[in-house]
Amino acid sequence: MKILRNLPRTKKLEGIFDVQRKMNPSFLSLLVLATSSLAFFALNVYQLSAWNASSRAIRSSQQVETSRIIHHVPIQMRRKTRGRLVQPGDFIYYKDDRRWDSAPIVIESHKLVFFTIPKVGCTVWKQLFRRMEGYSDWQDQDGERLLPHNPNENGLKYLYDYPIDKANEIMTSPKWTKAMMVREPKQRFLSAFLDKAVSNDHAHIMGKCCQFMEDPQQCVDSAQTASGFLNLIKTCEDDHWRAQNDRVDYKYWPYIDMVLHVEKAEEDAKRLLQKIGAWDEFGQTGWSKDHQSPIFGNAAKSAGDHATWSQWQVWKWYTPEVERQVEAFYRADYENPLFNFTTYECFTCVK
Structure with missing residues (x-):
């Protein structure tokens, strides 16, 4: 068939017909049958894909997502x-x-x-x-x-x-x-850790996260360090430790007039x-x-009576490595210009 590529269209058709006439009739029938089957299969796959896409769209319109991923776009570049x-x-x-x-x-x-x-x-x-x-x-x-x-x-x-x-x-x-109102992310993380993982008989993380694990008690035990709690919340979402940048969809940020700070x-x-x-x-x-x-x-008590922030808690629970990991986890919070956080202020560094 390659030799037909450079021929005029009418010549190509004549050449194709010559080839078809020389083919074995039974082979030609099998070729037609195979082509028809392939076309029918492709049509069904397309219809099934379209139906699945439509079903997903209907389901998503009928319920709110329980897990949202916000693509962080610099707010100063957004328009109303x-x-x-x-x-x-x-x-x-x-x-x-x-x-x-x-x-x-x-x-x-x-x-x-x-x-x-x-x-x-x-x-x-x-x-x-x-x-x-x-x-x-x-x-x-x-x-x-x-x-x-x-x-x-x-x-x-x-x-x-x-x-x-x-x-x-x-x-x-x-x-x-x-x-x-927003809060410095590492302080908020520590407050959530002390209140929801360490205190109150670990009831919150048990009910929210660990009861669904193969070994619930092991889940609770491993979350009794800051690094263990950080590993847990990477796969267990909750408003008490969700990034503050996720509080609203990105289209709403230009309409926020005032951002207060708990500090x-x-x-x-x-x-x-x-x-x-x-x-x-x-x-x-x-x-x-x-x-x-x-x-x-x-302010310290009113902002959250569960776990008052103090310097000894920083040194007790944070290490430089864990501090860097928490910063990375809340990167979107630090990069949100409306929050005006001091970028990566080091709590565990030697002053």
Whole structure:
């Protein structure tokens, strides 16, 4: 057949027909049958692939992903989304009873949208918001009703409580303040480790991670060091140690107005509450046991009563190698310019 390539089209066809006439009829029949079978097989494979793709699309549209991978794009290079920002099924617009901190809390009276993050003072923020909404038991930490965290009990409004058009208005209007508080990643990791792996009879990691392992007790035992806990959370996701950069999908970052820091909790909280006109009434007094202190007046305790940060804990749990590994795990947090973390500040280096 190679000799036919340089012939005119009509000559090629004549040559092909000559070859076909010289073929054995039975061989030609087998060739036609084989060609037809191959075409039928290819058609079925294509239809099956299309059906599988369609099924995956339908399943993904009916449920929120339990594990999300955020591709980190430098925020300064992003632009605001054209058209409707909030879409049905977005992580921040979906009520998930397994993830209470997925959608942001909305305070209509002061036009505030706040994205709480576990291990970053979220208990105090929710107490504040319940106080602003007029609940007399705003200070309660009820173990039975799981206050103030349980969205089904705390009486707070979340973004998913609004129609999609209103949610878009809230998230895009400059009249609304969109804020969150973040924490230095290595400090937050250590807090999660001490509270969720070491303390409270290891109940959290047992229920969240280890009960599904072949040897649950071995799983718990191996997570009693910082390096062992780091290995565990690489395959066991949870909001208490998930990267803060994953708090919202990348399209929402240009709309975040204020990023506060737990290390400057009292100062930053005052700045936010003054901006929305809530400082004098709700932030300046009424906190701590004497009800006279400002919110986050004792910042270390208020930011997370589970595990107070101190230098001896750094040296007790971190080694230079583990510190570098934790930095790598939370690389996206350090690279997020809105967080303004000191890049790879060394805790275990000799000063």
